[in-house]
Amino acid sequence: MTTHSATLPATPPQGPPSDRRVLAEAARRADDLLAGLPAPPARDAAQHEAASTALDGIRALRTHYMEAHAEEIYDELTAGRTRYLRIDELVRAAATACPGLVPTDEQMADERSRKQADKEGREIDQGIFLRGILRAPKAGPHLLDAMLRPTPRALRLLPEFAASGVVRMEAVRLERRDGVAYLTLCRDDCLNAEDAQQVEDMETAVDLALLDPSVRMGLVRGGEMSHPRYRGRRVFCAGVNLKKLSSGDIPLVDFLLRRELGYLNKIVRGVFTDGSWRSRLIDKPWMAAVDSFAIGGGAQLLLVFDHVLAASDSYISLPAAKEGIIPGAANYRLTRFTGPRVARQVILGGRQLRADEPDARTLVDEVVPPEGMDAAIEAALARLDGDAVLANRRMVNLAEEPPEGFGRYMAEFALQQALRIYGADVIGKVGRFGAGPA
Incomplete structure (x- = not known):
C-alpha cells in the first residue's frame, strides 16, 4: 500500500491547544495516516518518516493540552474529585470524554494483540496523559490516593481470608499465621518473573494483609521452584518477564505503572480508607526474605521493606x-540506601551485589546461611512486632519519601518508561531474551 507523508502536514493544524476540536481533528488525521501504513517493522524509510512526523505532531498537541488543562480534565472525569478512579479507569474515561487525547479502547485492544515490535506505541500517549495528571497540584495527589484504595477483588476476598486465613492465587499464596501475613511468590516455573498477573495477585494480597485486623505485619518470600536450573530451591524474584515484554504482554498502565502506584506504594504508605480520624491509611510493618537472588523488580521490592533478610549465597541486581528500561522507582529510592556512586554502578553499570559483600549491607539488614533462613525469619519478625514500630516506620517513610516527591517522580516515569519500552534498542534486546528460557 502506497502512502505519502504529505497526507499529514509536518506541523500540527493551526488552532489553540485548548480547543478540543483541534485536538480531535489532528488525532483523526494522524490515525488515518497510520492506518494506511504497514505495521511498523514492514515500513520503508519514507513510511517511517511519515509516521514519525504524524506522531510527533499529535503528541506535541497532547502535551500542550495536558499542560494547560490537566486539572480541568481530571475534575471532569472524577466529578470534581469526588470519584476515585484508578489509572486504567481514568485513561478509559478520558478516551470517551476527550476524543483524541488518549487511545480508544479499540485502539488499545488492537495494540494488545500485537508483539511489542509490531505495536504503534500508543501507550506513549497514555504516558503523556498520566504525566500531565500526576504533575497537577490537585489532580496528582488525588490520583495517588485513588491508587492506594483497596481493589474490588481484595474486598470480595476479604471475608474468605478473614475466616480461613488462606487465599491461593496464581502468582501468590497468602497465609495468616500468628498475626503474620506470609506472601509467597509461587510462579515456580519461571523463577517468579513478573507480569500483569503477578501484579494483580500481589496487590490483592497486600490489600488483604493490610485490611485484615488480625494481621500485624507482612512477610514476602519466594517459594520453591520447579524450573530446571533451581528445582527444589527457593527463589525471590527474577524481575520482569522478558518473554512477555517481547510478546507485548507487559502493559504500561496495568503493569509498569500499577505496580509502582499500587502495591509497592501500599507497602510504603498503607491502604487508603474512609476510616478513623487518626489516619485514613492502614499501614503495617513489612519484611522481605531473599533466597537465591532478587533481580530487577525483585531488587526494587527490597527498597520498600522495613527489614530485609538474605541468604548468604544470594545476590541483588538491577540490570x-x-x-x-527504567527500574521502576529504584532511581528515586536506591541512592538513599547505597549512596550515589554505588547506585549508579548498579543502575547504569549493571553491577551485581552479593548479599555478603559490604556494599550490599546497605540494602540487607541480615545475612545468614541458607539453612538458617527459617529461624532467622521468625526471630526478625518478633523484633518487628514492637508497639512503637508502626508509628515510627510511618514517620520514617514520610520523612524519606514524601508523597509530593514520589508523585513528581512518577509523573515523569509515566512518560519516560513508555518511551523506553518502545525504544528500538529495547525491542531488539527483549526479542533476543524472548527467544530463550524465562
Whole structure:
C-alpha cells in the first residue's frame, strides 16, 4: 500500500491547544495516516518518516493540552474529585470524554494483540496523559490516593481470608499465621518473573494483609521452584518477564505503572480508607526474605521493606542497562540506601551485589546461611512486632519519601518508561531474551 507523508502536514493544524476540536481533528488525521501504513517493522524509510512526523505532531498537541488543562480534565472525569478512579479507569474515561487525547479502547485492544515490535506505541500517549495528571497540584495527589484504595477483588476476598486465613492465587499464596501475613511468590516455573498477573495477585494480597485486623505485619518470600536450573530451591524474584515484554504482554498502565502506584506504594504508605480520624491509611510493618537472588523488580521490592533478610549465597541486581528500561522507582529510592556512586554502578553499570559483600549491607539488614533462613525469619519478625514500630516506620517513610516527591517522580516515569519500552534498542534486546528460557 502506497502512502505519502504529505497526507499529514509536518506541523500540527493551526488552532489553540485548548480547543478540543483541534485536538480531535489532528488525532483523526494522524490515525488515518497510520492506518494506511504497514505495521511498523514492514515500513520503508519514507513510511517511517511519515509516521514519525504524524506522531510527533499529535503528541506535541497532547502535551500542550495536558499542560494547560490537566486539572480541568481530571475534575471532569472524577466529578470534581469526588470519584476515585484508578489509572486504567481514568485513561478509559478520558478516551470517551476527550476524543483524541488518549487511545480508544479499540485502539488499545488492537495494540494488545500485537508483539511489542509490531505495536504503534500508543501507550506513549497514555504516558503523556498520566504525566500531565500526576504533575497537577490537585489532580496528582488525588490520583495517588485513588491508587492506594483497596481493589474490588481484595474486598470480595476479604471475608474468605478473614475466616480461613488462606487465599491461593496464581502468582501468590497468602497465609495468616500468628498475626503474620506470609506472601509467597509461587510462579515456580519461571523463577517468579513478573507480569500483569503477578501484579494483580500481589496487590490483592497486600490489600488483604493490610485490611485484615488480625494481621500485624507482612512477610514476602519466594517459594520453591520447579524450573530446571533451581528445582527444589527457593527463589525471590527474577524481575520482569522478558518473554512477555517481547510478546507485548507487559502493559504500561496495568503493569509498569500499577505496580509502582499500587502495591509497592501500599507497602510504603498503607491502604487508603474512609476510616478513623487518626489516619485514613492502614499501614503495617513489612519484611522481605531473599533466597537465591532478587533481580530487577525483585531488587526494587527490597527498597520498600522495613527489614530485609538474605541468604548468604544470594545476590541483588538491577540490570536496567542490559534490558534498556527504567527500574521502576529504584532511581528515586536506591541512592538513599547505597549512596550515589554505588547506585549508579548498579543502575547504569549493571553491577551485581552479593548479599555478603559490604556494599550490599546497605540494602540487607541480615545475612545468614541458607539453612538458617527459617529461624532467622521468625526471630526478625518478633523484633518487628514492637508497639512503637508502626508509628515510627510511618514517620520514617514520610520523612524519606514524601508523597509530593514520589508523585513528581512518577509523573515523569509515566512518560519516560513508555518511551523506553518502545525504544528500538529495547525491542531488539527483549526479542533476543524472548527467544530463550524465562
